[in-house]
Amino acid sequence: MALSLLAVAPSVGGLLIRGDRGAAKSTAARGLAALLPQEGGHSAPFVNLPLGATEDRVVGTLDLDAALRGEARLKHGLMVQAHGGLLYIDEVNLLPDHLVDVLLDAAALGVVRVERDGLSAAARADFALIGSMNPEEGSLRPQFMDRFGLCVDVQAPTDPRQRAEIVRRRMRFETDSQGFTEQWQAEELRLRERLQAARLLFPSVHLPDALLSQIAGLSAAAQVRSLRADLVMHRAARAFAALEGRSEVSKADIERVAPLVLLHRRDPRLPPPFPSPTSQHPPGNPEPEAGQPPPPPDFNPQAEEIFAPTSNAAPLPVLVGKGAASSGSSLGEQPGRVIRSVPTSPQSNAPLHLPDTLKAALGRNLGGEFKLTSDDLRSAIHEPVGGRRVLFVVDASGSMGVAGRMGALKGTLLGVLNDKARRDRAALIVFRGTGAALALPWTTDAAEAEAVIAAVPTGGRTPLAHALELAAELVNAESSAELVIFTDGRANVPLTAGSDAWTDALHAAQALKNVSALVVDTETGRIRLGRAAQLAEVLGARYSVLETL
Template sequence: MNYPFSAIVGQDRLTTALLLGAVDPRIGGVLVRGSKGSAKSTAVRGLAALLPDLLSRAGCEYNCPVDQPADLCPAGEEAEVKTMRTPLVELPVGASEDRLIGSIDLERALKDGVRSFQPGLLARAHRGLLYVDEVNLLDDHLVDVLLDAAAMGVNHVEREGVSVTHPSEFQLVGTMNPEEGELRPQLLDRFGLTVEVAAPSDASERAEVVRRRLSYDSHSETFAERFAAEEKQLAERLIKATDLRARVVLSDGWLVRIAEVCAGFGVDGMRADIVTARTAKALAAWNGRTEVTREDVREACLLALPHRRRRGPFDDPGIDEDELDRLLGDDDPEPPQADDPDEGPDQDGPDGDGPDGDGPDPTGPPPNGDGREADGRRQDRQAGPPPETRSDQPESPGQPQEGRTTDHAPAPQNRVEAATAAAAPSLITAPGRRLGASGRRSRGKSRRGAAARSRALRAGESPRAADLALSPTLIAAAARNGMASKGIHRTDIRHYDRAGKQGHLIVLCVDASGSMGARRRMGAVKGAIRSLLFDAYQRRDLVSLVTFRGKDAETVLPPTAGVELADRRLAVLPTGGRTPLAAGLLRAADVIERHARRDPDRRPLLVTVTDGRANAGTGAVGEAHRAANLLAAKDIPALVIDTESGFVRTGLAGELARNLGAPHVELQDFASGSLARTIRLATGR
């Protein structure tokens, strides 16, 4: 028994968004973002109990409407009409592609020699909810399938000699923890609405959450009866709102105002305008009204626009509510007037920009490209870091400014520098001669990639069911037995080797010692690392950040898919102290070993950013070289970004690269994007 939807405390916007998606499934589903323990999954599962029943026919595997059966529906017109609950189908993160889209019926193929289709989760989700918990961790190949089905409303399968198309219209509901990484932009845009949720901060609300949960865990049936009346009211209100939605009027004035808001916020594409309009009508219907109001439009914008303004991994989702109120205005909009070719220009001029139509009023502030005024109100956003942290200030002749250092002066402790502009990163790859986690960086073997070839089983090998090459197996059995049906022998079984792109764990080992601050190099280093983080976001890699300065090294960020977390830690990274290079390399090796025990398929890439000048302790350079030799012996692909500058150079970073068996790249070349397109790292495996 699921936790009652009406018993959820303190998550009004979450429950509203889920209900609106049920009122109008064409809105496109709901994405729920929030930290663990914020009732995301509880709310989604509770919603299913409120949805109205559906009519279908007995034996139908596609949840077809009674009057619109699918072409391959096994239920005939004479089949009994039955009442069924609106399906709630959960897609596990580790599901196979066959389980999602369907596959050939293996039992019938082996028993009867007949190729028939066995429907998957997309068929079961038709006319219902498809729920993906931790949707941001879903493999790319499954995301691609979801995108196609959500866009077309049908699932088209071509595999193993079977060609099938069946309807698959569903409301996509996903939950995610942003700390574990963001969604691909294509999938993010497919969600009509998004909600940010967090645990209540009010002590009384938190106490009530605990009180209700303890009561539910102790006596779930009694607890459900306590909220039965409220659940019934919500279910009835949902049915009424669904029926009323078709009669809701959205005036042309509000439609134009919605378009102005979307344009004012610079939202890409037209999906945002359409979803906002549909959401506003659903809100009006939910509140029992037949006309859309300003509050409906405002709430619809807050649900439909925030995730569509996020263009990069380092951009925070959300919209400025003050700016939204300015764009919406205080009054109801006037209906747009049709242009009359017989009338001349009005008193505002032909372009509506002033008395003479020559542009904006010269006495007012100039407009900028996003439709807002480029005056002092935006100065705080453009100001950047405080003066003492900037690296582009001019120095007075013969006298460094306060807070500045020269190559001959010691760097102050705990200086924080801002990153310079990040250049387009070069692609870093490593040869994939062994199995790796699915991703988008290096080519190699993969558990979930495309089938590259079929082959016979090796001695002692046990194939996974998902890798069974059914057609080649049947062909091999037929060739051995002739036309007689004598069953399948182990020697007939063929197995797919899969190939695709692999993802990596990128460990950034960054020198944060005083030499980085003394020569004002940390800004360029942060810019280069930022470009690597952006690349890791696009390639679906995990990242970890290790820094070394003073006497030891520190794991600033354990392995995570949330590259925006690494960017935030990088932004406040201070410099100062000596250079314990050996400690940094050993800490990076420890991070790699620990993660390998949890995720052995994910291959590491080590990126060391340093000038190679180890000076922490006696024999520091020798210790650093021994640590590098240790990493090389572990066969870890690596790259050294040399931060040394000036006319006189020691070449210590190049020597470190040779000990690591790694390429050696100058910081200025890497940060400027002037390198070749691909940097290939060597590995013995």
């Protein structure tokens, strides 16, 4: 239905399809191209935008061949080529942000403006934009996700009968593609005619003013702050009414399209339910293990509580040292590929971009003698390269509830995430009870991370060794990852029955010796074991104390 709405009204601003790999995201998108209304007897174009495309390739640029002949002509980019059809981006979450912004602007306005090398032109680019992505490979930035009008989450079917039918049809197509096409031709024709009729009806579809309150109420109930949601819902409801052959929108139409509009806009900072690790120990104050100080009076480390973050007074120290640290700190100094150029002066220290400098001179000297001047000089703007990868490992055991430690820890984490660069990715491991869990997979979305961190409960024992083993798995799978561990080091859950919990933790730390790491000591009180400092020494990590933050 979302694809049909987009075919009727490209002005809804595009469709984002999220889902598992192999869930037919791209197959559905390509199928829409065959159903788009045909103009002049020609099929609607289907343009696939590759991830490696430059901005000139997408937007358009000076036609260099024409310039050499003395003609001022702009070479259209992929957006103009997709006019009247569909522009599809697979793995849109991996596309550079500046290209996503340009694409969404053009999709919403139906026009692309090209300003290149002293020439300016506008061209119609009325296309349906579809982006697909696998959330496991990273999320789209919230401000860009909001720019997509509609969003659908898809999964491969789990019903064995549906899966068998998919395979059956696929095999039938591979065996006799012509016969398969003829079998469905009549149904495809009916759907194409329905889309064409709805497209013609859409401009005259009316939405009664009284229904605007319903639209606003649905957005407010989902705690959506962007007014774009209300505008998209208005257009989508009109498109749905047009599909039904009606010239006026009803309340049911709005309710039908609202989930497609609000799915990806709901405020992610609303606390999600957080699974509580089961404990094999009964409630109550457990007997301290040998070598462990007794817990504070009237404190039950098994009790579960969610502490609100408190503001931190100072930032975490910068990670420097082995492997990822040294390379991560210099990431900004390694330029990515050139995405565009800007005018520069001879006095500038910026490196000259020769191809665009020559193109600017050709555009200015059309039909005359070629001459290069300072006005033609262009410097390159490089695409930012990938940011840092930081894995946070957080002790959420019962002892963290003493003296507001968990609130301070959460405040420190949120401070770091709010200060992170655009392409930095973070992940979060939480350990408590009898094990460790990945509470937040790798993400660039600070709001998503904030929601998870704020909802982390505190209580239970301290399975430090389990957390270090899980951390080793994650950093080994993510190149150049860095590690930040918040703990008091008071491990009391062994990896195997009968072994020593602290010895297990030190042994697990050995697997992380080559990772750039920082250990933040959360231990407080008069009696301190200093185990976090010992852990930092084994890891070869930097050491800091939470109280100083």
